[in-house]
Structures are given as C-alpha cells and as structure tokens.
Amino acid sequence: MGRDATQVVQMTGDGARPVDAPAPAARPRGSLVLPDVFLLTSSADGVRAVPHLALVLDPAGLNVLKPDGAPGALVPWNEVRKLTAAGRMRTPSGTPGVVVEAATAARTHRFLVPTDDTEGLQLDVTRAARSLARRSARRTPASPSPVPVVVLAVLLAGMIALIVLLIVGTVKF
Numbered sequence: 123m124g125r126d127a128t129q130v131v132q133m134t135g136d137g138a139r140p141v142d143a144p145a146p147a148a149r150p151r152g153s154l155v156l157p158d159v160f161l162l163t164s165s166a167d168g169v170r171a172v173p174h175l176a177l178v179l180d181p182a183g184l185n186v187l188k189p190d191g192a193p194g195a196l197v198p199w200n201e202v203r204k205l206t207a208a209g210r211m212r213t214p215s216g217t218p219g220v221v222v223e224a225a226t227a228a229r230t231h232r233f234l235v236p237t238d239d240t241e242g243l244q245l246d247v248t249r250a251a252r253s254l255a256r257r258s259a260r261r262t263p264a265s266p267s268p269v270p271v272v273v274l275a276v277l278l279a280g281m282i283a284l285i286v287l288l289i290v291g292t293v294k295f
Contacts, residue, residue, distance in 0.1 A: 158236055162232040171213070174189035184202060221234055
C-alpha cells in the first residue's frame, strides 16, 4: 500500500478483506462527509444504534470511519446496488435524523444521520451518490464489445465451410 492509502475492511461479501482507500486527509473535492452517524444493527434486543461514526461518500465508495476518525469499512461503488436517504427517525437522544441505506448484493447497511434539515440531507446524499458513482464508473474500464468475437466466429465458420467444399470437390480454383 502507498503512503496515502489506508487499509480498510470491506463490509460486503462472504468475509472481510482488506482494500486500499484514500486516507481521510486525502479526500477529493465533492466528497460528502456525514459526522456523528449511528450504524443501525440488529441484536437480540431489537435494533441497536452504534454511535460516533462518520460516513464519507467519495470516489472510492461509501466509507465508514471509526469514532477516532480511522477507516472502519468501505463499500465500493461497484458493489452498491442502491443508496437511499429516505427514512426519517429520531436518534437515541431524540434529535431528528435521516436513515441512509446502502444495499449490496449480500446485505443492506443502515445508518442514522442526525440533522435538523432532513430534506436537505436527503438531497445532498442523492446528489453525491449519483455524482460519485458516475465519476467512479468513468474510471472503470468498459467491457470489450462482443462484436469482434462474433465477426471472428463467422469468418472462422466460413473458412471451415470453404475448406470442406474444396476437399469434397464442390468448389474448384
């Protein structure tokens, strides 16, 4: 890993695996930083709110920072199937908040973001997610077009047919 990267554990997949993510100080412009976020998890007693986290949306994906600011987890944009900021809920201290959900193929991660401006936060999250996901998609190399493979297959089939016709004597040069 380079000097400006930090090892982060992914929250998705069958097991946690380390990935490289930009350090908090190296966050690109346009990143959305949501401080004092609660991670909503299920427990035997119902839903539990893990406090004092930060949620950062940047070109790498959705980053969760620990209370001390250290990277905690990363969900890359190519694994995020859906990101919404639609639900409203009160925090354990009673302040209003917005529930941000990041759905992957494996599971849905829920965060409660305290805010007095629920509509503004919902709009900010939606805009940032769209912008950052588009920017990330532009950097991802496009898959090769299937057209050359089809053309090669047709040419190969034609050559085989011509060879068979030459051998049989149907076609003569």
